[in-house]
Amino acid sequence: MTLQCIAVDDEPLALGLVVKFIDQTPFLNLVGKYAGAIDALKAIHQQPVDLVFLDIQMRDLNGIELARVLDSVDRKPRIIFTTAFNQFALEGYKVDALDYLLKPFNYEEFLRAAQKALHYASMLEKSEREQVDADYIFLKVEYQLVRIALADILYFEALKDYVKVELSNGQKPILSLTSLKALEEKLPPRRFMRIHRSFIIALDKVSSMTKTSVVMGQARISVGDQYKDAFAEFFTRWG
DSSP: OOEEEEEEOSSHHHHHHHHHHHHHOTTEEEEEEESSHHHHHHHHHHSOOOEEEEOSSOSSSOHHHHHHHGGGSTTOOEEEEEESOGGGHHHHHHTTOSEEEESSOOHHHHHHHHHHHHHHHHHHHHHHHHTSSOSEEEEEETTEEEEEEGGGEEEEEEETTEEEEEESTTOOOEEESOOHHHHHHHSOTTTEEEEETTEEEEGGGEEEEOSSEEEETTEEEEOOGGGHHHHHHHHHHHO
């Protein structure tokens, strides 16, 4: 597997070092280098990018802000931050960064971070292949991919940077660093439906429903306006 990557840093020497390290790494392919986040964002929209080596303190748009913008990209690339400031580590975690390289870093540290990205991409590719007709899903939970049986899921709820997975049979909810949009693409539509900008429900776990809401376990969830037509079709079939 080869990861298509870009490097973003407004310091020429720092950018040159990352580019050099990428060129030394057999499983990384550099498809662009940029001195600013705006140019990098344009490139990500124009070509497939798997991995971004991203500085945080930049003039036009900082790395944390770019990472938040990338949440809306259909095929979101993974991010490894490269920065001289350790106070951004928590923010890096919140935007789902794979790793955080503190300048000055050497090639050994760079390679460890790159290998983490390769391992994650390999696991994700494998899990996506297996999920085509599978009865489970893999979600990222605290830097791990955790397998969750679809039959145990009541609903997904968006909570800022996370999605809460509400489970049946009194199991403890799970928080995953992902988005409902990403989940929609992975879940089988015959079993799950998005009924609100903040909720995806398991259709076989609906206890009762009206034309405007459903009951899932102890929760009543309203149907959002933009989802009412699709839900009305399901409601008619269910009735």
